[in-house]
Amino acid sequence: MKKGKVCVLGSFNLDIVAGMSRFPQPGESLIAHNSMMGAGGKGANQAVAALRAGARVHYIGKVGRDDFGTFARRHLDSAGFDAVTLFSTADYPTGNALIYVAGVDAENMIAVDPGANLTFTQDEIEQCRPAIAAADILLTQLENNLPAIERVIDIAAEAGTYIILNPAPFQPVSDLLLSKVDLLTPNATECTLLTGIEVNDIASAQRAAKVLHGKGIKALIITLGTQGALLSVAGQTQLIAAIPAVPKDTTGAGDAFNGALASQLAGGIPLDDAARFASAYASVCVERAGAAASMPSYEEALERQASAQPQIVQ
Known part of the structure; x- marks a missing residue:
């Protein structure tokens, strides 16, 4: 695979993560069995x-002029990106997220203060x-x-750059914006909110896909967790x-899938093969703690893809 160029415009958040045996109830205090602080944000x-996963990456983000912003600069400078464009503001804090991870399935519950990300x-x-x-x-x-996302997509469309939109966290967007996107990658919840169809399995995802194609979406991948993902072109x-x-x-998991998918497409890999690699990449990611820190190498994902038996949903 050649090293293609991926430009990512997106959020930076400082993540504060607490590992719990279960999620607390309203008004309840629980003792965490571990905690950590690290770099996060979907972008x-x-x-x-x-x-x-193998791409050359230019990351574009925005932070506050605060201690979290200093942390962000250090992290991004050391990540190994081809280039980083990091804007800043004194009027808002660096984005941050409070995250609970609980139970044997390691499900998560997240509260985000977007701060500078929205400016x-x-x-x-x-x-x-x-x-x-x-x-x-x-x-x-x-x-x-x-408005910033809309402008970025317009610039990419004008330049002929292939556009992947991961519609997370969900906010309402126009059908006009969706029609400019080459590939949409919602999860089940986001797909439900985009279409009004309750998506919880392959069959409902197929019905939702028809609605999204009707809005002008050329290609989409609806991720369904352990049920896999539905690719529709x-x-x-x-x-x-x-x-x-x-x-x-x-x-x-979702960020791992999307980043790996983008890297493969940038390298000239066909969409279905890129999606299969992204599934393997996300599989390795969820077995580690911390979002950014858990991202595996290209070789690790390739090994997982070669050795693991896919989980087939009946």
């Missing part, structure tokens, strides 16, 4: 995943035009202010089987 996580200006986005135009893939999410669907894992922390 930064996906950028790290794309990098470690991109149009001028800042215009400064990123050369980086977006030079990329093979633009990967973005919905954890920044929507122009109404033709196939199941991307999940690769079994023993989960330790599922916080970064």
